[in-house]
Amino acid sequence: MDLLLLGKVLWRKAWILIAIPVVAAFAAYLFTMNSELTYKATSQISTGFTINDQVHLTDEKFNLRDADMRFSNLLNQMNSSIATNLLSYKLLLHDLNPLEVPFHRPDPNKFSSNAQEKERVRTILKQRLDSIRPLTSTDVDYPLVKKYLEGYAYGYSNVKDALAIERIKNTDYIQVDFSSDKPNLSAYAANAFTEEFIRYYSTARTSRTGESVDFLKQVVDEKKAERDSKLEMLQMFKSSNNVLDVQGESGAKMAQLSGLESQRDLSRSNINRYELMIQRLTEDIKYASSPVTNGGNQRIFELREKINRLNERYITGGSTNQRLLDSLNILRQQLGEQTDMVNRMGSTLGTGVTVADLKQQLKDAQINLQVERTNLSAIESKIREVQYNISGYASKEARLATIQKEADLALQEYSAAVEKYNEAKNRLAETNTLRVVLAAVPPLNPETSTRVLIIALSGITSFTLCLFVIIGLELIDGSVRTPDKFKSSVGLPLAGSVNRIDNRNFNIRSYFNQQNGNEETEMFKSLLRKLRHEIESLNAKVILFTSPKRKDGKTFLMFSLSYVLSLINKRVLIIDTNFKNNSLSQILGRNQSDLKVLDSKRLKMLTSAEGQTREAQPEFDQESSYDLINPTKYKNIYIVGNSGGGHESPAEILSGRDFSNLISVLADSFDYILLEGAALNDYSDTKELVKYADKVVAVFSAETSIKQLDRESIYYLKSLGKKFGGAILNRVDTKNLKL
Structure with missing residues (x-):
């Protein structure tokens, strides 16, 4: 644009x-x-x-x-x-x-x-x-x-x-x-x-967090008592047996006994854990506040099952398979870590587990405790059997090693429990780090009013919307509208423009006779006079008016132009060659019951030399040519009408009739002869009438847009070369002519 x-x-x-x-x-x-x-x-x-x-x-x-x-x-x-x-x-x-x-x-x-x-x-x-x-x-x-x-x-x-x-x-x-x-x-x-x-x-x-600290404090006390008991047992054993040091092992049986006792210790530790877990879950169910994950319990159960299977294989194989013993130790270590993790998660998770979940976990823990107790009974039975078999070996050394190991394990568990307890206490101390650093005081002044901003924003927003709407309508409007846009989009020379007027009850005499009419009327008269000057500048007597589309205003312009030409005493003959729509004949031939029309045929019989008669082709002679002319109520304006509604083209209607001779004869008596052709987009009438005209003038409506058929018609008009007399832009908005 x-x-x-x-x-x-x-x-x-x-x-x-x-x-x-x-x-x-x-x-x-x-x-x-x-x-x-x-x-x-x-x-x-x-x-x-x-x-x-x-x-x-x-x-x-x-x-x-x-x-x-x-x-x-x-x-x-x-x-x-x-x-x-x-x-x-x-x-x-x-x-x-x-x-x-x-x-x-x-x-x-x-x-x-x-x-x-x-x-x-x-x-x-x-x-x-x-x-x-x-x-x-x-x-x-x-x-x-x-x-x-x-x-x-x-x-x-x-x-x-x-x-x-x-x-x-x-x-x-x-x-x-x-x-x-x-x-x-x-x-x-x-x-x-x-x-x-x-x-x-x-x-x-x-x-x-407080519930976790209480639980861990209870675990620390229990682990401390267990540690003290193991250390006291170790001290008493050393004192009573005068054992200062334990060196070496007592063969395969002693190694087997040591492994079984390790399993027993681990089983006892697990039983202790499960008892504590059951105690804790019982309290959790009572207060319904701490969740425990079911996934960890499932993992512990799976590890215990694996340990039981491997332990049976190890004992059945004579307790001499070192690889099985290593696998058992690894699984026991994983079981201990998993149990610690479950305990830790059970003590630190927030609310979110339902009472039903806790009851299910309690039930699982009770089952696992029973399984572990059964496992412990089996291990202790096997230990007694092995002890019986190795009673003759160095039982004191083995017993000392076992007690020492139990004491070391109790010390490790106590240290781990103390570390978790200290961590929980530190977390409890840091529970509430929120504190007020700036207290609110009553404000002295109100907030800046947004009223001015709202008013300004409403004005700016409405202005922007109006601007975009106007620009959008202009962009989507494909009509020609103005002479400048016509020149840029069509590319044809412009002979003149005519503004749009209300043609209802249109009386051209009153338009030109009134003085100081409205702006629209005065501009219409001025543009018609300019167009008259352009038509006179063409130096052509026979002018064919056409348009790409129907209802572009050819009839109105031809009549208006004929009137302004008649005002300077120019004799104008309008030949209505628009056989598809005889509007000119209807307007100018009104109240003429005997209107002579161009498409009526007069036959003249000719006699041959042999005396035979034949039907001659209809033709125009000088006498019949003037008979076709119909006067109008306007001075110096005459019309040759047609009956209208025909389906034949001008070439078919005028076939065999010397229409060129008619034009030549009538041109001697008139200053201008104006022909009208049907719409170029729909009919071939204009192309068939071009040969009879000196100049061709095309009428375009400013209210229509240029489509593909219009471009084909424009291309044809350009092909006429010097015979094309220019275009007339009709129905231009008076306001657009001022742009």
């Missing part, structure tokens, strides 16, 4: 681009007239996720990815419904307190209450805040509390919309903003939210 043309179009429609944004801005002004001032108070919380000055018992390094995840989890918790509900309860309690000045007062026309109801609501809210448990829709007191929350404008949606929580970028701080219509309310709400959330966060984490 021509940018200059687009700019002119926008300039012409500038009133739209101005009026609509002004109306939109005024509407925004009316809508925001009653908007209230907003006060925003801000408080900040330090999380300790990236910076922590507390003493650590473990060397824990900072991990940026873990810190980001912890921030995301914390923000999700702060934006949860329970945190918002706690704030709603806190605000409502403040307004229901008779010793405090309420921030909100309910509308008495929509809300009714009494002292007993208020006291009931206060009691419910205090209980819920103390226990950190929000109301649910299934609670009996839910409708009553909801009534007061909605009445005092502290409902969930009201508080949630006023609350904004975000992390301050590249810092350890979380910022809490609360916006309301009162500065004191904003400050109180921001501080109340941070206070209640820190309390909720601390309670939740302490509850989960």
Whole structure:
């Protein structure tokens, strides 16, 4: 699209681009007239996720990815419904307190209450805040509390919309903003939210971590007692038998006995673990708060089954297969690690396992304990058998080695339990790292009003939309519209343009006789006179008018042009050669019952020299040519009509009739002879009439777009060369002529 043309179009429609944004801005002004001032108070919380000055018992390094995840989890918790509900309860309690000045007062026309109801609501809210448990829709007191929350404008949606929580970028701080219509309310709400959330966060984490610490403390005490017992047994054995050192082994039987005793120790350790696990699961079922993974128990069960199978093969084979013994030791080590992992996971996982899951785990642990006890009985039976067989060997040395091994194992288990216990205590000490670093204070000034921004935005948005709509309509509009666009898209020389007028009840005499007509009328007359000048400049008497499409305005232009030519005493003869649509004949031959038409045939009988008669071809002689002429009610304008509605082409209708002679004869009596051809896109009439004309003038409508058939017709007009007298752009919008 021509940018200059687009700019002119926008300039012409500038009133739209101005009026609509002004109306939109005024509407925004009316809508925001009653908007209230907003006060925003801000408080900040330090999380300790990236910076922590507390003493650590473990060397824990900072991990940026873990810190980001912890921030995301914390923000999700702060934006949860329970945190918002706690704030709603806190605000409502403040307004229901008779010793405090309420921030909100309910509308008495929509809300009714009494002292007993208020006291009931206060009691419910205090209980819920103390226990950190929000109301649910299934609670009996839910409708009553909801009534007061909605009445005092502290409902969930009201508080949630006023609350904004975000992390301050590249810092350890979380910022809490609360916006309301009162500065004191904003400050109180921001501080109340941070206070209640820190309390909720601390309670939740302490509850989960404290249970793990208690359990591990119990395990440490048990392992310490076991260690002391083993060390005391070792000391007593050494003292009573005067054994200072144990060296070597007592053959294959002693090695077998040592392996069996190792299995027995491991089995006892497993039994101890299962007993502790059953005890712990029993407590978990009671309090229903700590999950344990089923996958670990399944893995322990599979390991025990493998150990039992390999142990039977080892004992059956005489307890001499070292490879089987190594495999047994590896599996026992994996069993110990898996058991430790299950215990650790059971002590550190948060709430999420149902009571049914815990009961299933308890059942599995009881089964595993029974299996392990059976296994221990088998091992002890085998040990007794081996001991009987090797009673003659150095039993004291073997016994000392066994007791020493048991003491070492007890010491290792005790050290591992102490390490886990210390780690849990350190985690408990770090449970609540949240603290308020900036308390909210009542803001002195309200927030910058967005009213001006809304008004400006509405004006700018409406202006932009109007601009895009106008440009879009211009881009999708494929019509010719203006002379400049016609020249660029069609490429034919333009003889003139005629603006669009209302041709209903059109009277051309009144148009030219009136003085100081409207702008559209005066421009129409001026453009017709310019077109008359161009026609006179062609120096042609016989002019054929055609158009690519039907209803482009040929008939109207030919009549109007004939009239302006008659005003300068030019004799104009219009020959209506548009046999498909005889509009000219109907307009100019109106009220003529005996209108002579071109497509009537007069036959003249000729006699041959031999006296025989034959039918001659119809032809025009000078006398019959003038008989075809019909005068009109307009001075100096004459017409040769046709009957219309014919399906034959001009070549078929005028076949055998000397139409060229008719034109030549009539040209002597008239200044201009105007012919009309049917639409080029649909008929061949124009191409058949071109040979009779001196010049061809094409009429285009500014309201239509150029299609493929139009381009073929344009190509034909260009092929006429000098015989083409130019194009006339009809029905141009008067406003477009000013662009």
